[in-house]
Amino acid sequence: xxxxxxxxxxxxxxxxxxxxxxxxxxxxxxxxxxxxxxxxxxxxxxxxxxxxxxxxxxxxxxxxxxxxxxxxxxxxxxxxxxxxxxxxxxxxxxxxxxxxxxxxxxxxxxxxxxxxxxxxxxxxxxxxxxxxxxxxxxxxxxxxxxxxxxxxxxxxxxxxxxxxxxxxxxxxxxxxxxxxxxxxxxxxxxxxxxxxxxxxxxxxxxxxxxxxxxxxxxxxxxxxxxxxxxxxxxxxxxxxxxxxxxxxxxxxxxxxx
Amino acid sequence: xxxxxxxxxxxxxxxxxxxxxxxxxxxxxxxxxxxxxxxxxxxxxxxxxxxxxxxxxxxxxxxxxxxxxxxxxxxxxxxxxxxxxxxxxxxxxxxxxxxxxxxxxxxxxxxxxxxxxxxxxxxxxxxxxxxxxxxxxxxxxxxxxxxxxxxxxxxxxxxxxxxxxxxxxxxxxxxxxxxxxxxxxxxxxxxxxxxxxxxxxxxxxxxxxxxxxxxxxxxxxxxxxxxxxxxxxxxxxxxxxxxxxxxxxxxxxxxxxxxxx
Numbered sequence: 001x002x003x004x005x006x007x008x009x010x011x012x013x014x015x016x017x018x019x020x021x022x023x024x025x026x027x028x029x030x031x032x033x034x035x036x037x038x039x040x041x042x043x044x045x046x047x048x049x050x051x052x053x054x055x056x057x058x059x060x061x062x063x064x065x066x067x068x069x070x071x072x073x074x075x076x077x078x079x080x081x082x083x084x085x086x087x088x089x090x091x092x093x094x095x096x097x098x099x100x101x102x103x104x105x106x107x108x109x110x111x112x113x114x115x116x117x118x119x120x121x122x123x124x125x126x127x128x129x130x131x132x133x134x135x136x137x138x139x140x141x142x143x144x145x146x147x148x149x150x151x152x153x154x155x156x157x158x159x160x161x162x163x164x165x166x167x168x169x170x171x172x173x174x175x176x177x178x179x180x181x182x183x184x185x186x187x188x189x190x191x192x193x194x195x196x197x198x199x200x201x202x203x204x205x206x207x208x209x210x211x212x213x214x215x216x217x218x219x220x221x222x223x224x225x226x227x228x229x230x231x232x233x234x235x236x237x238x239x240x241x242x243x244x245x246x247x248x249x250x251x252x253x254x255x256x257x
Numbered sequence: 258x259x260x261x262x263x264x265x266x267x268x269x270x271x272x273x274x275x276x277x278x279x280x281x282x283x284x285x286x287x288x289x290x291x292x293x294x295x296x297x298x299x300x301x302x303x304x305x306x307x308x309x310x311x312x313x314x315x316x317x318x319x320x321x322x323x324x325x326x327x328x329x330x331x332x333x334x335x336x337x338x339x340x341x342x343x344x345x346x347x348x349x350x351x352x353x354x355x356x357x358x359x360x361x362x363x364x365x366x367x368x369x370x371x372x373x374x375x376x377x378x379x380x381x382x383x384x385x386x387x388x389x390x391x392x393x394x395x396x397x398x399x400x401x402x403x404x405x406x407x408x409x410x411x412x413x414x415x416x417x418x419x420x421x422x423x424x425x426x427x428x429x430x431x432x433x434x435x436x437x438x439x440x441x442x443x444x445x446x447x448x449x450x451x452x453x454x455x456x457x458x459x460x461x462x463x464x465x466x467x468x469x470x471x472x473x474x475x476x477x478x479x480x481x482x483x484x485x486x487x488x489x490x491x492x493x494x495x496x497x498x499x500x501x502x503x504x505x506x507x508x509x510x511x512x513x514x515x516x517x518x
Contacts, residue, residue, distance in 0.1 A: 126351035129311050131337040132368045
């Protein structure tokens with residue numbers, strides 16, 4: 001009972017610390033000096049370097065979804081609807097969530113490990129001794145790079161996912177090309193795409209904050225950095241799924257209600 | 258900064274971590290343009306004291322006066338302005354491992370002194386590297402350097418910020434005797450040539466007695482002994498005398514072995 005109580009208290013303390021950390025990130029975003037070169041460097045590192053994995057994963061998901069859907073839609077002789085189904089699902093849900101999960105694994109753990117290593121080797125302390133606030137220098141560019149990069153990569157995932165679906169449906173399963181494209185353009189609404197982009201930006205914010213938080217407050221040695229990287233991936237993954245549920249509920253009412 | 262005798266003054270400073278008390282009512286002053294060495298057992302709180310001065314830790318109680326102003330109650334922004342006058346050399350150098358030597362030394366030039374002219378920055382970096390006798394390594398990364406080279410690059414980086422006080426956290430720990438001597442002579446040059454106040458935490462008792470104008474001995478959370486090396490050597494504090502005995506006996510043994518050879 002006492003162990004449970006202290007676990008709950010520890011969890012609440014961490015949550016409080018995360019809240020304070022997030023508020024600090026927002027405060028330091030607007031304070032001078034503004035370091036746009038750091039932001040662009042992070043956008044390149046997070047975004048450009050992630051294009052291959054996003055292309056690969058979204059193409060694969062588009063292909064697999066089409067295979068499964070054509071199997072089911074075939075029972076109702078509605079195979080041409082596969083494109084529309086993939087388009088809506090990718091735009092509203094899969095593109096933002098899969099992109100976020102891929103980038104948590106690729107970039108989130110790297111952010112935690114990098115900042116965590118800097119913490120244990122006193123590089124963050126060194127920055128503070130030079131009156132450079134480490135949250136402003138290290139965390140702010142990474143968080144806002146994630147907010148910018150996630151929607152862009154989500155948009156790319158949308159396009160590539162549909163390309164994968166087209167390849168399987170039209171080339172492999174011989175679905176009529178004109179019918180496929182007609183249903184795709186008829187049923188996929190710009191609102192589907194916008195809702196996915198909005199989700200992606202919020203998920204980027206969550207992933208950027210959580211990954212940086214776990215690295216920033218590492219205590220101990222290299223094992224602690226490894227543990228923090230693992231914990232940040234788990235925490236970020238669970239958080240984005242919870243956030244996705246909440247946002248889906250809100251967006252369905254606001255945009256599609 | 259005004260040219261007063263006392264540049265940093267610590268009054269009644271206390272610091273604990275949970276129930277574990279580390280510093281208890283510390284009172285010590287550091288004179289301008291002098292070298293002060295702080296000695297003490299491992300875990301006695303020397304680094305904690307330094308980190309309170311530089312602002313990495315906040316004291317539970319007490320005053321830290323820089324140029325007569327107690328900076329503890331000041332807002333964060335004003336404290337940062339005062340702390341820009343103090344440089345800190347970490348025990349493990351704490352160089353930014355994703356940056357080259359040039360970028361490391363340029364960091365305070367850009368972030369503290371707000372220099373923008375790349376040519377001027379490169380010139381200053383070159384000067385600092387020449388001063389620590391490490392020219393030609395601008396494009397190397399910290400993991401390509403030896404321990405002694407990292408310490409000298411870290412010193413060059415600290416000097417680039419143009420501080421008035423430099424804190425050294427065990428600058429010679431883990432170095433061979435030749436490097437120890439070269440780091441000690443660098444500290445002397447920093448003090449004599451650049452007129453900087455130097456505060457050193459060290460276990461190098463022999464070196465500190467040769468180098469420092471003032472020695473302070475920290476034990477059980479308090480400054481137990483403070484004074485010139487000659488005065489401190491005569492104080493009958495049992496722990497301090499044990500320190501001095503062991504260090505000077507070891508030094509004599511080394512000299513005797515060399516004579517035998």
